Each structure stands twice: as structure tokens, then as C-alpha cells.
Amino acid sequence: MQAEEQDIPRAVGAVPPTFTSEQVIALAPDPASASAGRGLSGPSKWVTLGIRGDALWGECQGSGKTPYQTRIDLTEPAFKCSCPSRKFPCKHGLGLMLLWVDKPALVKDAEPPAWVAEWLASRTERAVKKQERAEEKAQKEADPVAQAKRAERRESRVEAGVAELEVWLRDVLRRGFAAAKSDDSESWHRMAARLVDAQAPGLSRHVRTLQEALSSGDGWQSRALRQAARIHMLTQAWRRIETLPEGLREDVRAAIGFTQSKEEVLAGKAVADDWYCWAQDIADTEEGVRAQRLWMVGLKTRRVALLLSFARPGTPFEFNFAPGMAHAASLAFYPSATPLRALVKERGEAKQHRAPALDATLAAALGRHGEALARNPFVEYGAFAMRDVRLALAGERFLLVDGVGRAVPAFGDTEALWRAYSATMGRPAMVFAEWDEQRARPLAVEADGVHYAVRAVEQP
Amino acid sequence: MKLWDELVRVALVGTERVPLALPPAPGALAPLLDEAAKGPREDALLACAAYVSGWQVAGALPPAPDTLSAAPAAIEGDRPEATPREASLLRAMVAEAPSALTEAFRTLERRGRRVPLALLPELFALAARSRDLRPPLAAAMGAHGAWLAAQRADWRFMLGEVATLDASAWDGDRAQRAIYLRTLREHDAAKARDLVAGCWKAEPAASRRDFLATFEVGLAAADEAFLEAALDDRSKEVRATAADLLGRLAGSAFQGRMAARARARVRIDGKPLGEAPPAATGFLGKLAQRALGAVGAGRTVDFEPPSELSAEDKRDGLESESKQEGKGWRAAALKEIASSTPLDLWTEATGLGIDDFLKAARKSDWRAPLLDGLRAAALAQERADWAEALFASVGMEKILEHELGPIVRLLPPALLSSAAVAAKMSHRSIVFGTEIPAPWPLPMTEALATQAFGVARSVPYWEHWNAALILLVAERGAIAYHAEFAKAATELLQKDTEYRKSLDEALRTYQLRHEFHEEPLP
Numbered sequence: 011m012q013a014e015e016q017d018i019p020r021a022v023g024a025v026p027p028t029f030t031s032e033q034v035i036a037l038a039p040d041p042a043s044a045s046a047g048r049g050l051s052g053p054s055k056w057v058t059l060g061i062r063g064d065a066l067w068g069e070c071q072g073s074g075k076t077p078y079q080t081r082i083d084l085t086e087p088a089f090k091c092s093c094p095s096r097k098f099p100c101k102h103g104l105g106l107m108l109l110w111v112d113k114p115a116l117v118k119d120a121e122p123p124a125w126v127a128e129w130l131a132s133r134t135e136r137a138v139k140k141q142e143r144a145e146e147k148a149q150k151e152a153d154p155v156a157q158a159k160r161a162e163r164r165e166s167r168v169e170a171g172v173a174e175l176e177v178w179l180r181d182v183l184r185r186g187f188a189a190a191k192s193d194d195s196e197s198w199h200r201m202a203a204r205l206v207d208a209q210a211p212g213l214s215r216h217v218r219t220l221q222e223a224l225s226s227g228d229g230w231q232s233r234a235l236r237q238a239a240r241i242h243m244l245t246q247a248w249r250r251i252e253t254l255p256e257g258l259r260e261d262v263r264a265a266i267g268f269t270q271s272k273e274e275v276l277a278g279k280a281v282a283d284d285w286y287c288w289a290q291d292i293a294d295t296e297e298g299v300r301a302q303r304l305w306m307v308g309l310k311t312r313r314v315a316l317l318l319s320f321a322r323p324g325t326p327f328e329f330n331f332a333p334g335m336a337h338a339a340s341l342a343f344y345p346s347a348t349p350l351r352a353l354v355k356e357r358g359e360a361k362q363h364r365a366p367a368l369d370a371t372l373a374a375a376l377g378r379h380g381e382a383l384a385r386n387p388f389v390e391y392g393a394f395a396m397r398d399v400r401l402a403l404a405g406e407r408f409l410l411v412d413g414v415g416r417a418v419p420a421f422g423d424t425e426a427l428w429r430a431y432s433a434t435m436g437r438p439a440m441v442f443a444e445w446d447e448q449r450a451r452p453l454a455v456e457a458d459g460v461h462y463a464v465r466a467v468e469q470p
Numbered sequence: 471m472k473l474w475d476e477l478v479r480v481a482l483v484g485t486e487r488v489p490l491a492l493p494p495a496p497g498a499l500a501p502l503l504d505e506a507a508k509g510p511r512e513d514a515l516l517a518c519a520a521y522v523s524g525w526q527v528a529g530a531l532p533p534a535p536d537t538l539s540a541a542p543a544a545i546e547g548d549r550p551e552a553t554p555r556e557a558s559l560l561r562a563m564v565a566e567a568p569s570a571l572t573e574a575f576r577t578l579e580r581r582g583r584r585v586p587l588a589l590l591p592e593l594f595a596l597a598a599r600s601r602d603l604r605p606p607l608a609a610a611m612g613a614h615g616a617w618l619a620a621q622r623a624d625w626r627f628m629l630g631e632v633a634t635l636d637a638s639a640w641d642g643d644r645a646q647r648a649i650y651l652r653t654l655r656e657h658d659a660a661k662a663r664d665l666v667a668g669c670w671k672a673e674p675a676a677s678r679r680d681f682l683a684t685f686e687v688g689l690a691a692a693d694e695a696f697l698e699a700a701l702d703d704r705s706k707e708v709r710a711t712a713a714d715l716l717g718r719l720a721g722s723a724f725q726g727r728m729a730a731r732a733r734a735r736v737r738i739d740g741k742p743l744g745e746a747p748p749a750a751t752g753f754l755g756k757l758a759q760r761a762l763g764a765v766g767a768g769r770t771v772d773f774e775p776p777s778e779l780s781a782e783d784k785r786d787g788l789e790s791e792s793k794q795e796g797k798g799w800r801a802a803a804l805k806e807i808a809s810s811t812p813l814d815l816w817t818e819a820t821g822l823g824i825d826d827f828l829k830a831a832r833k834s835d836w837r838a839p840l841l842d843g844l845r846a847a848a849l850a851q852e853r854a855d856w857a858e859a860l861f862a863s864v865g866m867e868k869i870l871e872h873e874l875g876p877i878v879r880l881l882p883p884a885l886l887s888s889a890a891v892a893a894k895m896s897h898r899s900i901v902f903g904t905e906i907p908a909p910w911p912l913p914m915t916e917a918l919a920t921q922a923f924g925v926a927r928s929v930p931y932w933e934h935w936n937a938a939l940i941l942l943v944a945e946r947g948a949i950a951y952h953a954e955f956a957k958a959a960t961e962l963l964q965k966d967t968e969y970r971k972s973l974d975e976a977l978r979t980y981q982l983r984h985e986f987h988e989e990p991l992p
Contacts, residue, residue, distance in 0.1 A: 054956065432590055
């Protein structure tokens with residue numbers, strides 16, 4: 011890839027706040043920080059305040075002699091504060107940003123002082139260095155001989171793993187699920203471990219999912235057969251991978267466990283659009299890491315993108331987009347027959363915008379999912395971005411009902427669903443939900459132009 | 471689906487035990503399954519399963535259940551929702567300063583707006599735990615809020631707080647019917663009375679008590695007959711409610727009976743009230759009487775209880791079993807008499823001024839029940855003059871008695887603030903503060919804040935009463951005092967103070983109240 015001058019986009023002149031205070035609070039790592047941040051959002055706490063372009067800064071009087079210096083780069087937003095807190099963003103960053111959102115008149119345009127200018131310069135420098143390092147790494151790995159050797163080795167390992175899996179799976183079906191159910195978990199554990207050794211972690215996960223399906227309660231027989239069929243499809247697809255179209259080839263490789271490097275993805279074509287951030291969903295994974303899913307829908311292209319990032323608690327996520335707003339950005343998609351997962355190549359300004367809907371009925375939304383399945387049978391979930399759909403109560407449970415009366419079960423945290431039901435008054439609204447082929451999980455609703463995350467309380 | 475069920479059956483039992491004999495497949499699936507069935511048995515099973523499950527998932531359409539209720543209709547004519555700024559401040563209060571909510575709801579109502587629907591689930595949860603929050607929330611949540619409260623069993627309690635003239639409320643639960651009656655009494659008391667009379671015989675005691683209690687709204691002479699009849703009710707609680715209301719009804723026969731008892735049984739200087747010297751006339755006469763009163767030493771108040779209570783006494787609620795200390799039922803009887811006798815009787819019959827009468831009362835052996843009764847009367851008859859006099863006569867050490875508490879609401883602001891200062895100790899000042907809703911008068915705010923900060927600055931250890939007072943000032947103090955408070959609190963925070971946590975919370979509460987109160991220019 012050609013080395014290009016990285017030009018971090020900067021708006022000229024003062025930037026009026028395009029964030030709302032809810033969106034700022036959503037950046038807080040925990041409710042205590044949000045609370046502390048609000049406590050620091052009063053003007054009496056700040057000795058200095060200033061803004062120039064996308065750079066916002068202030069000095070906050072703490073309990074010590076020297077005030078803490080807080081800087082914010084509003085494009086991401088990124089925070090840097092001289093306080094000793096390990097939280098990210100710290101309460102000073104949150105407080106400063108809240109103050110600016112609430113009372114922008116108090117933050118005057120000014121020449122950035124040295125301690126702000128230095129930080130901005132080092133950010134530019136770091137971005138450039140990052141780019142250079144990536145190119146170096148790409149060049150090293152691009153050593154064709156070494157690369158080819160590594161790839162060949164992995165391919166043959168996976169080949170062996172797949173062969174073993176085929177034999178093992180046939181055996182399970184020969185003896186029957188009823189018999190397999192009473193097998194001790196050791197043989198399953200061994201097959202899963204063997205696949206990890208064969209550098210096919212995706213297949214290993216599929217085997218574990220099949221084992222879980224066997225003891226998943228009501229309807230386990232169907233679930234187990236579906237999962238076994240999926241594994242069979244994968245192994246057969248691997249055998250024929252050369253004959254598959256390019257996108258689907260990548261889906262098969264991804265399902266088996268091959269990953270693509272971020273640099274490779276970013277080097278590919280990117281889709282520029284105003285991307286509306288429908289929902290932000292943060293969950294804790296097994297390994298104690300937090301996973302953030304950001305669902306984006308392009309206003310012009312009508313495409314759906316999923317930004318996935320991981321972070322240890324206390325450290326920031328790689329991507330930060332405020333839900334309920336449209337963000338100008340260039341997204342590079344991971345290759346697939348049904349591209350969904352993406353990385354951010356470039357980003358610009360955010361602006362307020364109505365939420366975009368892709369479908370007006372469940373039949374249309376499911377039809378869209380069916381089309382995706384036809385192109386890529388390994389798709390496991392989809393997303394609904396619908397208008398004219400309402401939450402309804404059926405006894406104790408919630409349903410998502412469209413304008414012609416079709417309904418799917420809606421699931422999620424009960425109190426969160428009640429809050430969404432209250433906000434929409436159970437009347438038709440715009441809803442964004444994840445679809446796992448059985449139930450819809452609403453993540454956000456927009457009613458009367460107001461965006462609500464489906465959360466029990468307005469806190470992360 | 472038969473095809474799928476057969477596939478599952480074979481997978482369950484195992485291909486070594488059963489062959490794969492599939493029923494005919496629909497349309498496009500048929501040739502695919504035929505092709506797949508040609509391979510080895512396990513592969514054939516899995517391939518067919520893959521085709522069929524993919525076909526099922528892609529083609530599935532969710533059902534359109536006919537048991538679904540229609541979407542709720544939009545509610546017309548309700549107040550508009552709070553502005554985004556107000557909503558944001560309310561959210562912050564829920565998270566950090568719930569004590570500021572009551573005042574915020576009242577302000578919102580005054581501005582003609584209502585609490586946003588999205589906030590209500592959290593607020594209902596708060597109101598479930600905190601009864602004081604319910605009436606202001608009910609008033610500020612609008613018709614939309616009432617709709618939402620009806621949607622969930624654990625929110626329905628809020629409906630018992632929403633004033634309504636909707637006759638269908640009379641078909642609701644007891645709380646809904648009670649609130650309907652209360653609202654109705656303000657508009658058409660006769661109709662409310664008729665409704666109660668109509669259902670009276672059939673209702674259980676708890677309902678009769680609650681419905682009768684609604685008569686306190688717009689209590690008038692027309693209610694007397696029904697209330698008198700209720701004195702004969704078989705439920706003790708209903709009788710007590712009737713007696714309480716009749717005691718408050720000026721000019722009622724009940725009050726007359728109590729006054730007669732007072733005249734007969736209360737003695738001043740040994741003589742029954744009925745025979746006390748009449749009010750003096752003429753300049754010299756009045757002077758003489760005043761001189762006698764001022765001496766004080768000679769004036770005594772006594773009570774001559776009957777040997778036992780008559781049927782009429784019991785009917786009027788003079789208990790014959792009493793848990794009060796000391797003189798037992800006799801003291802209870804005096805208290806009841808004193809609380810329902812028109813207060814002017816005491817001054818008119820004795821010719822004494824209020825202060826002089828109370829001076830004498832304080833010296834009596836019967837002062838405890840007498841003063842309790844007089845306080846209740848002052849509150850029920852809304853006599854600020856008696857309230858002031860009682861308050862002044864009681865003395866600081868009695869402030870903690872809860873019965874004095876409600877009386878402070880009748881006291882004028884100037885007196886409140888001087889009382890707050892005179893209270894001197896935080897644990898007494900708090901008793902005043904808790905009785906007065908936000909916002910406090912400015913002098914009272916200033917006095918209590920100064921006192922609390924003074925203690926925080928000078929006393930070396932942390933006093934929990936003082937911390938509570940600081941928080942109470944922040945929660946209820948005059949909005950105009952906010953800047954002063956913030957200044958003093960910030961200064962104190964810069965030192966190493968034990969009150970850090972209370973000061974932080976207090977600052978935040980006061981700040982939120984101040985911001986909510988300020989309306990930005992459109």
C-alpha cells in the first residue's frame with residue numbers, strides 16, 4: 011500500500027455541540043463515573059476552558075494545588091487527563107464534555123495552550139507512526155516465501171482436522187444422538203481440542219455448540235440436528251472451497267477459524283456514507299473482556315454494518331460512535347458473501363438525523379434474512395431495522411408486532427423492554443433488533459424523533 | 471413438519487439402526503434430497519437436514535395471532551411532555567438526588583408539562599418504595615402516566631393517586647374508588663355522598679373506613695347526618711373516622727356535645743368552666759382581670775372525670791380502654807374532649823387570653839392529655855394563633871414529640887426561622903425542616919444552613935445529624951440561596967473535612983434543583 015499523508019479531518023472554526031448529554035454519559039465506563047462526571051459538569055469546577063476546532067480543553071481544580079489538565083479530541087472522542095485515575099474516560103473528561111454540551115457559551119474559542127497543542131501534535135505523530143509500523147509489518151509478512159510456507163502448513167493442518175471431524179461426526183450420527191447424549195464429555199472435549207490444535211478454532215466452537223445443544227432442554231433434538239447439519243455443510247464446503255464464489259469462500263474460512271488481518275481489510279475498498287448508529291451493545295465475554303457491538307446503517311447505501319471491538323474493563327474501545335446520530339465515515343467490510351462486519355477507515359463529522367428503516371413488515375425483514383441465507387448459509391443472525399412496528403404484551407412476555415399483525419417473540423432484559431414499551435406507549439415506532447432466527451432482541455427504538463437505547467436505566 | 475420429524479427420528483436413534491426413508495418433499499427440495507440420499511447414510515442424513523432446515527428457516531413466516539390486542543390509541547388533550555432539558559435533569563435527579571424530585575414534579579406541573587413516559591418505569595419503582603413521592607408524581611405524570619400505570623400489576627397502586635372524575639373509576643379497586651370520591655367531593659359532594667350511602671351496606675369495613683375518610687375533602691354541614699349515623703357502625707375504625715371528622719366540623723352537634731363535656735368537667739380555679747366568671751366588661755374590669763391573669767399563680771386548670779363513661783360518651787369515641795400512661799382512660803377522654811372542643815370556648819369561658827390559659831394548663835396535673843388535645847384541635851381547626859401559642863409554651867425540650875411536628879405548618883415563616891435558630895441543635899432543627907416542604911422561606915434556609923456549616927467547621931468529629939441537616943437544606947432550601955450554599959460548601963470541601971460525602975451530595979442536589987428551577991429563554 012502506498013504511504014499516504016494521514017490527514018486527520020478537522021473542522022474549521024468552532025464546532026457547535028452535536029452530542030447530547032445522554033450520549034456523553036453513555037461513554038462512561040460505569041455508573042459511578044457517570045455520576046462523578048456530572049458532579050464535575052458545573053462551571054465553578056473549571057479554572058480554564060477553551061475550544062478550537064475539534065480540540066476541547068479545560069483545567070479542573072481538584073483537591074491538590076495544581077489543577078488537572080483535561081483534553082478532548084471531539085472527532086472520536088478521545089480523552090487525555092493528567093489526573094491519576096485509571097478509568098477511561100475519567101470523571102474530568104466526562105465533566106468537561108458535559109459542561110460543553112450543556113453550556114457551550116461558556117467555552118470560548120481560543121488558541122490552544124502548549125499542553126493541549128502538544129497532545130494534539132503527538133496524536134498526529136502517533137497516527138502517522140502507526141501507519142508506518144503497519145506498512146513495515148505488511149512488508150515483513152509480505153515476504154512471499156515465509157508467508158506461503160506458513161499458509162501451506164496451516165492448510166494441511168486444517169485439512170487433517172476436517173478429515174478427523176468428518177469421521178467423528180459420521181460416528182455420532184451412526185450411533186444416534188440418544189447414545190451420544192450419554193457419552194462422557196471427555197470424547198467431545200478431545201475432538202474440540204484436536205480442532206484447536208489443527209488451527210481450526212471455529213470448527214472447535216461448532217463442536218462445543220453441538221455438545222451444548224444435546225443438553226439444551228425442550229426441542230434439543232431439532233437443535234442438535236441443525237447444528238450437526240451445519241458442521242457437515244462446513245466440512246463439505248471446505249472440500250469444495252475452490253469452486254465457491256469469492257465472498258462465500260471467505261465466509262467458510264471465517265467459520266472454520268481463519269482470520270483476516272485488520273490491515274488487509276482496511277486495504278480493501280471502503281464504503282463511504284453517512285452511517286446512522288442505531289445501537290450500541292456492550293456485553294462481557296467469558297474471558298473477562300468487554301465486547302462492544304455498534305450497529306450502523308448507511309443513509310444512502312442502505313447497508314448494514316457491524317463494528318465489533320473488544321477491550322479490557324477500564325480501557326476504551328477502538329470505535330466510539332454515539333447512538334442516535336449519523337456519522338460520516340468510510341467503512342471497510344470484511345469480505346463475505348453477505349458483508350456485515352466492518353472496520354473504520356476514516357471518519358468525519360456527526361450530525362443529528364432521523365433513524366433509517368430498512369423494512370416495514372416482518373415478512374420483508376425475514377425475506378431479507380432469507381436472501382442472505384441463500385447467499386451465505388453460514389449466517390447465524392441478522393438485524394431488523396424496521397418502521398411501523400410495536401412492542402405488545404402477551405401475558406408476561408413481549409412480542410414485536412408489525413403493521414399487518416405478524417408477531418415474533420421479543421426478548422431481552424424485562425425492565426429494559428418495559429422501558430421501551432413505556433417510551434413508545436406500545437404504539438408503532440422504529441425498532442432495531444438482532445434476529446437469531448427464533449426471537450428478536452430489540453436494541454433501540456426511535457419514537458417521535460427521540461432515540462432510546464433498550465436498557466433498564468439510561469446508563470451503560 | 472413430517473419430513474423434518476423423520477430426519478430427527480433417524481438422527482436420534484442412529485443410522486446403524488434405521489434406514490433413511492423420507493416422505494415426499496415439496497417442490498424444489500425434492501431433486502436436492504434425491505441427490506443427497508445417494509451418498510453414505512450419515513452424509514445423506516446430514517445433507518438432507520441441511521437442505522430442509524435451511525428451507526424452513528428461510529421460508530418461515532411468523533404467525534399473526536388473533537389474540538393480540540390492538541395498539542393503544544394515542545391520548546389526546548394531555549399536557550405536552552417535559553422539554554429535553556427538563557427530562558435530562560429529571561434523569562439526573564433519579565440517579566443522584568431523588569429527594570429533589572417532589573419539588574421538580576410540582577414545578578413541572580405548574581409549567582403545564584408532564585413527566586416523560588420513558589422515565590416513568592424508574593419513577594414508579596421509586597414511588598413504590600417512597601409513599602411521599604406518589605401524590606406529586608401522580609399529578610405530574612398526566613393521562614399518559616395514568617395509562618402506563620394501568621399496564622402492570624405492580625404499578626397500579628399509582629392509580630389510587632390520580633384525581634379523576636371518570637365514573638368508570640367507581641368500578642375499580644378500593645384505592646381507585648377512594649380517589650374518585652375525593653375528586654368528586656370537590657365538584658359535587660352530594661353525588662359523592664350518595665355513592666357512599668348507596669354502597670355502604672355491602673362494603674367491608676376497610677372500604678367503609680376509606681370511603682368515609684374522603685369526607686375530609688370539603689367537609690360541610692350536609693355531611694353531618696351521615697357521619698352521625700356512622701358513629702353507630704359496627705367497625706371500630708369506621709367509628710373512629712366518623713368521630714375524627716365530626717370533631718373537625720365547625721358547628722356540629724358532636725362539637726357541641728364535646729363543648730358541653732368540657733364545660734361540665736374542666737375546672738378552672740376549682741370551678742367548672744360553665745360557671746367561670748364571665749368576661750369582664752369596662753376598662754377597670756378588664757384591667758382587674760388582666761392583673762389576675764398575669765399573676766398566674768392562682769390560676770389552675772383541672773379535670774374532673776366521670777366515674778365511668780356513659781353510652782353516649784362511648785359512642786362519641788371516649789375510649790374506656792386506653793394504653794396511655796398515667797391516668798388511663800380518663801386521660802384519653804380528656805384528650806378527646808380537648809381535641810374536638812371549639813378552641814374559642816376556652817378563652818370565652820375563662821375570660822383569659824390564649825397565652826394565660828396555656829400557662830395555667832401547663833401547671834395542671836392533666837397537662838399531658840390536655841395539651842395533646844389542644845394541639846390536635848389547633849391543627850384540625852387551623853388556628854395559627856393557637857399553634858403559635860402552643861409552640862411557644864411548650865419549650866424546646868418537647869420539640870421531638872411528634873405531635874408538635876405537623877403544627878409547624880401553621881406557623882408563619884418568620885416564626886419558623888426564629889424557631890430554627892432557637893433550636894440550636896441539628897437534631898431539633900431537623901424536626902422543623904422535615905415538616906416544611908420545599909422550597910423553604912429564605913430566612914429559614916439561611917438560618918439552618920449557617921448553623922449546619924458552623925457545626926461542620928468547628929466541631930472536630932462528624933455528627934450524623936448535622937450531615938442530615940446539610941442534606942435537608944440542599945433538598946429543601948430556597949433556590950435563591952443556592953449560590954451562597956455552593957460557595958460555603960466548596961470552601962469547606964477544600965479543607966480536610968469529614969463531611970466530604972454529604973457536601974458532595976448536597977452540592978449536587980442543590981445544583982440540580984437550581985438548574986431545574988431556571989427556565990432558559992426560548
